[in-house]
Amino acid sequence: xxxxxxxxxxxxxxxxxxxxxxxxxxxxxxxxxxxxxxxxxxxxxxxxxxxxxxxxxxxxxxxxxxxxxxxxxxxxxxxxxxxxxxxxxxxxxxxxxxxxxxxxxxxxxxxxxxxxxxxxxxxxxxxxxxxxxxxxxxxxxxxxxxxxxxxxxxxxxxxxxxxxxxxxxxxxxxxxxxxxxxxxxxxxxxxxxxxxxxxxxxxxxxxxxxxxxxxxxxxxxxxxxxxxxxxxxxxxxxxxxxxxxxxxxxxxxxxxxxxxxxxxxxxxxxxxx
Numbered sequence: 001x002x003x004x005x006x007x008x009x010x011x012x013x014x015x016x017x018x019x020x021x022x023x024x025x026x027x028x029x030x031x032x033x034x035x036x037x038x039x040x041x042x043x044x045x046x047x048x049x050x051x052x053x054x055x056x057x058x059x060x061x062x063x064x065x066x067x068x069x070x071x072x073x074x075x076x077x078x079x080x081x082x083x084x085x086x087x088x089x090x091x092x093x094x095x096x097x098x099x100x101x102x103x104x105x106x107x108x109x110x111x112x113x114x115x116x117x118x119x120x121x122x123x124x125x126x127x128x129x130x131x132x133x134x135x136x137x138x139x140x141x142x143x144x145x146x147x148x149x150x151x152x153x154x155x156x157x158x159x160x161x162x163x164x165x166x167x168x169x170x171x172x173x174x175x176x177x178x179x180x181x182x183x184x185x186x187x188x189x190x191x192x193x194x195x196x197x198x199x200x201x202x203x204x205x206x207x208x209x210x211x212x213x214x215x216x217x218x219x220x221x222x223x224x225x226x227x228x229x230x231x232x233x234x235x236x237x238x239x240x241x242x243x244x245x246x247x248x249x250x251x252x253x254x255x256x257x258x259x260x261x262x263x264x265x266x267x268x269x270x271x272x273x
Contacts, residue, residue, distance in 0.1 A: 011210060011211045011212075012207065012209070012210065012211065013048045013049075013051070013052050013206075013209075013211045013214055014044075014045075014048055014113075014118075014203075014206050014207065015044070015207070016207065017040070017044050018044045018045055018048070019115050019116070019203045021037060021040055021041055021044055021045060022045065022090065022091070022092075022113070022114055022115035023115035023116075024037075025041075025078070025088060025090045025115070026090040026114065026115045029087055029088045029089070029090045030086055030087060030088055031079045031080070031086040031087065031088050032086065033088065034078045034079060034088045035079075041078065045092055045113070046075070046092065049075075049092055049094065049111070049113060050074075050075055050094065052111070052211075052214060052215060052218060053074065053075075053094050053096075053111055053218070054070075055211075055215045056215055056218045056219040056222060057070045058219075059215065059216060059219030059220075059223075060219055060222060060223060061223050061226070061244075063226065063244055064096070064109075064222065064223070064226050064229075067098055067099065067229070067233070068096040068097060068098060068099065068109065068229070069096060069097055069098065069099045069100075069101070070096050073102075073103065074094045074095060074096065074103070075092075075093075075094040076089070076092060076093045076094065076103075077089075078092065090114060090115070091112060091113060091114040092112075092113050092114075093110060093111060093112040093113070094110070094111050095108035095109060095110040095111070095123075096108060096109045096110075096222070097109075098229070098233055103125070104125050104127050104128075105125065105127045105128045105129075105130075105131070106124075106128060106131055106232075106233075107122070107123070107124045107128065107131050107135070107228070107229045107232035107233060108122070108123055108124070108125070108229075109121075109122060109222045109225060109226070109229065110122070110123045111218065112198075115203075116169050116202065116203055117169060117200050117201060117202050117203060117206075118200070118201045118203075118206055119198045119199070119200050119201075120198060120199045120200075120201070120217070120218050120221045120222075121196065121197050121198030121199065121221070121225065122196075122197045122198070122225040122228045122229065123194075123195060123196050123197075123198075124195040124232055128195075128232075131232045131233070132190070132191070132195055132232075134231075134232055134233070134234075134235065135190060135195065135228070135231050135232040136189070136190050136191065138231045138232075138234075138237050139186075139187040139188070139190060139231060140187070140188060140189075142237075142238060143184060143187040143188060145238065146187060146231075147183060147184065147187070149227075149241065149242070149245055149247055150183075150227070152224075153224060153225075154183045158199055159197060159198070159199055160197070160198050160199070160200055161181040161183070161186050161193050161196070161197055162181055162193040162194060162196055163193070163194035163196045169202055181193045197225065197228065199217075199221050201217075226244065227241045227244060227245065230244070259273045
């Protein structure tokens with residue numbers, strides 16, 4: 001029990017052992033290694049990861065809860081289904097996805113962890129052919145409007161456009177995007193950057209963040225990124241996005257049309273008009 005004037009340490013979700021296990025799996029990505037340490041992975045990676053995602057649900061906006069599956073089939077497995085090769089993934093991930101859909105084929109608000117970082121983001125997987133095509137079309141047709149409406153996201157330099165292979169963690173823990181993509185480039189052709197947008201937290205940052213801080217951060221990113229899900233699920237996304245963002249468009253007003261103009265165009269005398 002802390003002394004009267006002593007502050008209890010903030011509760012962490014992940015600890016050093018979390019990343020030690022993931023680094024060992026990265027070096028030895030086999031089902032044998034995972035199975036030999038299955039209980040440790042469950043206690044140090046899977047359970048805290050699942051708890052983090054499930055607790056964010058309390059902070060999600062109702063529009064997200066109405067559309068997205070937040071209870072069933074959310075999480076991956078470490079062991080690969082690789083036709084007897086006995087391999088294992090060296091990362092763990094989970095996602096909220098549209099109800100009635102699948103994590104692998106639909107747009108997702110995702111969470112991904114490996115031995116060096118946590119990624120919080122929006123993603124459409126390689127099997128999401130229909131969702132990718134819809135997202136690409138909607139982005140290309142509305143790029144200028146989206147950049148205007150997403151001004152706070154566009155200005156956030158901490159966000160990374162592009163997939164896992166485009167990221168390097170520097171020795172000081174900072175994030176470097178190897179293939180920098182601008183927002184206009186991404187909205188013009190999301191295919192080039194793998195339909196992937198994320199906030200990345202190096203393990204050093206995770207080990208300094210309390211459970212409460214992480215939950216609020218993840219939920220905040222999901223709330224901000226939800227309009228991208230709308231772009232991938234709706235054939236007429238702008239009205240829904242505008243309502244979600246509280247955008248009030250200026251009404252289109254007819255230009256002034258004078259009696260003189262009318263007289264010139266119709267041949268009717270001005271006095272008669």
